[in-house]
Amino acid sequence: MKIGIIGIGAIGAVLARKLSANGHELVVANSKSPETVPGEVLAFGATAGTLPDAISDKDVLIISIPFSQINSIAETIKQYIDARTVLIDTGNYYPERDGQLTEILEGKPESIWVTETLGRPVAKAWNTVPAPVLKNGGYPKGMNGRLAVPFSAENERDSQIAAQLIEETGFDAFHAGSLSESYRIQPGQPSYSTALPLVELQKAVENARDSLSAAENRNQFMKVMTSLAWPDDVHSTIEISRYLNK
Numbered sequence: 001m002k003i004g005i006i007g008i009g010a011i012g013a014v015l016a017r018k019l020s021a022n023g024h025e026l027v028v029a030n031s032k033s034p035e036t037v038p039g040e041v042l043a044f045g046a047t048a049g050t051l052p053d054a055i056s057d058k059d060v061l062i063i064s065i066p067f068s069q070i071n072s073i074a075e076t077i078k079q080y081i082d083a084r085t086v087l088i089d090t091g092n093y094y095p096e097r098d099g100q101l102t103e104i105l106e107g108k109p110e111s112i113w114v115t116e117t118l119g120r121p122v123a124k125a126w127n128t129v130p131a132p133v134l135k136n137g138g139y140p141k142g143m144n145g146r147l148a149v150p151f152s153a154e155n156e157r158d159s160q161i162a163a164q165l166i167e168e169t170g171f172d173a174f175h176a177g178s179l180s181e182s183y184r185i186q187p188g189q190p191s192y193s194t195a196l197p198l199v200e201l202q203k204a205v206e207n208a209r210d211s212l213s214a215a216e217n218r219n220q221f222m223k224v225m226t227s228l229a230w231p232d233d234v235h236s237t238i239e240i241s242r243y244l245n246k
Contacts, residue, residue: 001025001161004054005046005062006073010131011090012064013041015169018138020046022168029054031069055080060161063122064090067110068098074117086161087122089114092187096222107211111152111182123162124182125151126169128192132234137195138170148172148198150191150205152182172198176205184208188218193241217245 003019005012005028012028017040020026026046030037037048055061055077063070070091081087093101093110104113111124126134129149139146149171153159163173176185185191190204209217221244231237 001059002057003027003060003062004029004056004058005064006051006054007031007063007065008037008041009064011126011129011134012062013038014131014135015062015064015090015126016041016046017044018169019165020044027054027058031065051076052080055085057082058085060086060088060165062088062090063114064126066097067091067093067101070114070117074119078119081120086158087118087120088125088158088162088165089122090124090126092127094187094218094222105215107183107215109179109181109183109211110186111179115154115179121154121158121179123151123153123158124179124185125149125162125166128185128194129171130193130195130234130237133195133238134169140170141167141172146170146172146197147195148174148201150174150176150185150201152176152179152185154179172201174198174201174205183211183214186211186214186218188214188216188221188245190245192218192245193237194245195238220244 002025005016008028008030016026016028021044027049028046029049029051034048093104104110111122115121137147149166151162153162159175166173184205189208196204
């Protein structure tokens with residue numbers, strides 16, 4: 001497939017490497033210029049381009065940028081995207097970083113807000129996975145210890161594409177519902193940053209809090225992690241997430 005990725009931070013860079021290693025034709029774009037894209041992002045055949053390059057003539061467009069930047073690229077996406085392109089968003093909303101978005105703070109699912117901002121449905125995927133787990137925790141299908149990644153999508157084609165790409169990155173894909181139910185995989189939920197195998201992930205999604213309760217839990221998680229100076233060890237982060245998000 002022809003895939004574009006906007007944003008090459010911790011998640012976008014790993015997706016660029018993994019999906020190009022699986023044979024997809026990848027174009028990545030950052031907020032600066034193609035010349036500033038690190039070589040390691042392009043190591044498996046991805047190419048660097050401009051924002052229109054990453055958007056135009058693509059089967060899939062993955063947005064992997066801070067939530068606060070989505071408004072700034074919305075018009076460019078609307079201008080260059082094809083009707084056939086499946087949109088996938090990997091982002092999460094954090095008020096401390098992204099500012100006060102009243103609709104989300106009042107309970108609107110993040111993916112509904114992104115859909116309305118971009119003018120077309122998005123799938124939400126990979127947003128629950130700590131970047132080091134996405135990079136190093138993917139296993140071949142059927143291998144013991146394989147973890148699962150939830151996704152939300154509004155239609156069958158978006159679901160099929162999201163599930164396929166999640167599987168290719170080394171994780172079992174689990175459909176967590178439509179966009180109206182995507183609050184189940186937002187920060188503060190039992191499925192968020194807890195690195196669970198499929199059966200346990202299904203239970204975590206089923207046991208999701210309502211959107212406002214999850215937001216309160218997200219805020220508490222941020223306070224605790226800040227007080228601990230954000231441990232570098234991903235296993236510590238996962239254990240803390242499991243404890244606070246249970």
